Amino acid sequence: MNYMLKDENAIYYECGYSCDNALYLRLGKEAFFITDSRYTIDALEHVKDAKVLVNGDLYGVALKLFKKSKVKKIHFDPKEWTVAAFSRLSEESKVTFVPTVDMSHKKRIIKSDDELIILAKAAKFGKTAFKALAKEFRKNGFGEDEFTLTHRARAILGDFGKYDLSFDPIVAINSNAAKPHATPTKVKLSKNDLLLVDAGLKYKRYCSDRTRTVYADKYFTFDTHQRFKRKKIQKAYDTVLKAHDNAIAKAHSGMKARKVDALTRDIVQKAGFGEYYVHSTGHGVGLDIHEMPYISTKSDTIIEDGMVYTIEPGIYMPGEFGIRIEDMVAMVDGKAKVL
Numbered sequence: 001m002n003y004m005l006k007d008e009n010a011i012y013y014e015c016g017y018s019c020d021n022a023l024y025l026r027l028g029k030e031a032f033f034i035t036d037s038r039y040t041i042d043a044l045e046h047v048k049d050a051k052v053l054v055n056g057d058l059y060g061v062a063l064k065l066f067k068k069s070k071v072k073k074i075h076f077d078p079k080e081w082t083v084a085a086f087s088r089l090s091e092e093s094k095v096t097f098v099p100t101v102d103m104s105h106k107k108r109i110i111k112s113d114d115e116l117i118i119l120a121k122a123a124k125f126g127k128t129a130f131k132a133l134a135k136e137f138r139k140n141g142f143g144e145d146e147f148t149l150t151h152r153a154r155a156i157l158g159d160f161g162k163y164d165l166s167f168d169p170i171v172a173i174n175s176n177a178a179k180p181h182a183t184p185t186k187v188k189l190s191k192n193d194l195l196l197v198d199a200g201l202k203y204k205r206y207c208s209d210r211t212r213t214v215y216a217d218k219y220f221t222f223d224t225h226q227r228f229k230r231k232k233i234q235k236a237y238d239t240v241l242k243a244h245d246n247a248i249a250k251a252h253s254g255m256k257a258r259k260v261d262a263l264t265r266d267i268v269q270k271a272g273f274g275e276y277y278v279h280s281t282g283h284g285v286g287l288d289i290h291e292m293p294y295i296s297t298k299s300d301t302i303i304e305d306g307m308v309y310t311i312e313p314g315i316y317m318p319g320e321f322g323i324r325i326e327d328m329v330a331m332v333d334g335k336a337k338v339l
Contacts, residue, residue: 001075002026002028002073003025003026003074004074005023006022009205009287014049015033015047015049015050016047017048019035019038019039021038021058022035022043022058023058024050027065027071028069031050032050032051034054034062035054035058036055037054066093066095072095077102079102109284110304110305110307115286119286122203122208123328123339125163126200126208126210129159129199130197134221137149137220138220142216143189143190145186145188145189146184149189153197157169157199166200166208167207167289170182170196170197171195172195173185173187175318175322177196177321177324178317178320178322179322182322191216192217193216194214194215194233194323195213196211196212196213196322197222198210207289210328211326213226214226215228232317235271239273243263243268243313246267248329248338250263251311252334252336253303253304253305253331254334256299256301257294257300260281260303261282261296263281264313276315277314280294280295280299281295281311282294282311282326283309284307284309305331305333307330308329309329310326311327312326
C-alpha cells in the first residue's frame with residue numbers, strides 16, 4: 001500500500017524517528033523521510049528503513065516523488081492534515097488520494113513484545129512517580145491550591161525533566177473531581193478532602209496513564225484501599241473499585257470491546273449510579289495517550305492478545321464529588337494483565 005504520514009507518532013512508528021516538520025512517504029518498495037535542515041544530523045542518525053531527504057519545501061519534494069514513482073493511489077489519514085497542506089498536494093498532482101481514517105492507529109493496535117516491555121516500564125515508572133507524589137502532597141500539599149498541586153505534580157511525575165508527561169495532569173479536589181477532565185481552581189487541599197489525580201509519563205515515547213481517588217488524611221497513599229467518612233462517597237468508591245476489578249478479572253481475548261465496557265457499567269448501574277458514569281470504560285495507550293481499541297458501549301472491536309488499554313470506570317456527582325480508578329492492562333495469554 002502506498003501512503004503518506006504527517007503525524008509525529010505515526011512517522012516514528014514507521015522509521016524510529018520523527019520531528020515537528022517532517023513527511024513520510026511509502027511509495028511501492030521505497031520509503032522516504034523528508035524534513036528540513038534543522039533536523040539533518042538527527043534524521044541521518046536515527047531514521048531506519050527510509051531514505052532521508054533534506055529540503056525546506058517538503059511538499060515540493062513529495063510532488064516530485066509522486067511523479068517519479070508513477071504511483072496512482074496514495075492512502076492518507078485526514079485527521080493528520082491541515083486543509084492547506086493537503087490542498088497543495090492534491091491540487092498539484094495527478095495522484096488519487098484515498099482517505100483512510102486512523103490508518104496508523106489500526107496498524108499499531110497490536111503491540112509487539114518490545115512495545116509491551118516499554119509500556120510496562122512506563123506504567124511502572126508512573127506508579128513510582130505516584131508514590132513520590134503522595135509523599136510530596138502529604139508533606140507540602142495541604143493548604144495549597146490546585147494550581148500549585150498541579151505544578152508540583154508535573155515536576156515530580158516528570159522526575160524534574162527526566163521524562164515527558166503523557167498529558168497535563170489532573171489534580172482535582174472534592175466537587176471539582178466531578179468533572180472528568182477537571183482544570184485547576186483556587187480550591188485548596190485540606191485534611192480529609194477527596195483528592196483525584198489522573199496522570200502519566202512517557203518512557204521511550206510510550207505513554208502511561210493512571211488515576212487514583214483518595215481520602216486525603218495525613219497518612220494517605222495512592223493505593224486502591226480507601227476509607228471515606230461520608231457513606232455516599234464510600235458507596236460510590238466501593239462501586240467504582242468493584243467495577244474496575246471486575247473488568248480486569250473477566251476481560252478476555254475474543255471478547256468485544258463493548259462487552260468489556262459492560263463489565264464495569266453493569267455494576268455501576270446496579271448500584272444506582274448509572275447516570276453518573278459519563279464516559280467509556282477505557283482507551284488504548286501507546287505512542288499516543290488515546291489509541292485503539294476504545295472500550296465503549298458502541299465498540300465491536302474484538303479484543304486480542306497484544307492490545308493495551310485502560311480500565312477506568314468513574315462516578316461523577318455534580319457539585320459534590322467525582323471518583324475514578326484507572327489502570328493500564330495488556331492482553332497476555334487471553335487475559336488482562338495490569339501493567
